Amino acid sequence: MIGTVAMRTDFRRLNGHNDRYFERRPEKLVLEGFRYWTNGYETGSVTPWELAWNLYALELGAPVGRQLLAELAYFVRVARQCADCPLRTFPYGAHHLCRDECIALGLVAGFQHDEKEAVKACLEALTCRLRSGDVEDAASGFAGSLADAGQVLLPIPAPVIEDVLTRNRRGTIH
Numbered sequence: 001m002i003g004t005v006a007m008r009t010d011f012r013r014l015n016g017h018n019d020r021y022f023e024r025r026p027e028k029l030v031l032e033g034f035r036y037w038t039n040g041y042e043t044g045s046v047t048p049w050e051l052a053w054n055l056y057a058l059e060l061g062a063p064v065g066r067q068l069l070a071e072l073a074y075f076v077r078v079a080r081q082c083a084d085c086p087l088r089t090f091p092y093g094a095h096h097l098c099r100d101e102c103i104a105l106g107l108v109a110g111f112q113h114d115e116k117e118a119v120k121a122c123l124e125a126l127t128c129r130l131r132s133g134d135v136e137d138a139a140s141g142f143a144g145s146l147a148d149a150g151q152v153l154l155p156i157p158a159p160v161i162e163d164v165l166t167r168n169r170r171g172t173i174h
Contacts, residue, residue: 022095025059026151027105029068031097034104035089037076042086049073051092064149071142078138079104082131099164100126106161107135109153111143117158125165 021027036052039045052072056065080087088100097105103122110118123132146152 021154024154026146026153029056029059029146029151030072030105030108030153031101032092033069033072034076034101035092037073038080038087038089039092041076041080048092060149060151068142068145068149068151071145075104075135075138075142078134079126082127082135084126084128097164102156102161102164104139105153106156107139108143108146109156111140112147112152113155115155115158118156118161121158121161121165125161 022031032055033052036048036055040048040052053065053069056069056072059065060068076087083100088098090096090098090101103126106118107122107126109115110122119136123136126132127135
């Protein structure tokens with residue numbers, strides 16, 4: 001996708017986990033949910049939002065899925081309003097991460113693991129300073145609700161996020 005940075009980092013190696021990163025439920029819910037919800041805004045179609053609902057209901061059951069999907073929807077809406085540029089995503093199911101997807105995952109994981117440097121880097125990369133508090137509140141709420149539902153993302157260290165952001169400045173665009 002034009003305007004995105006492909007990040008092909010092997011998170012299993014970085015974090016010492018054997019689970020495939022894109023198949024872990026928490027990462028799948030955040031990443032695919034972010035893709036679906038963003039795509040719904042971009043296309044004006046409810047189909048991606050229905051796909052998000054199906055994913056959340058299938059993975060978590062309807063009551064928990066409904067609550068977390070509401071938190072996701074609020075997070076994406078606020079992020080879109082406060083972002084310096086239009087949000088970009090890869091297509092659903094892609095096993096690559098673009099810059100904005102890295103930021104979204106880094107922000108949620110940062111809140112879940114109290115990684116203040118990672119949260120700060122993500123907020124600065126995504127939003128203008130005047131609106132970063134709105135995105136911070138929305139992302140924090142989503143991260144907390146995910147954790148309450150037992151969906152904890154792997155930590156993403158601040159140096160990994162900074163590497164992604166540096167790659168973007170160097171012009172690595174796919």
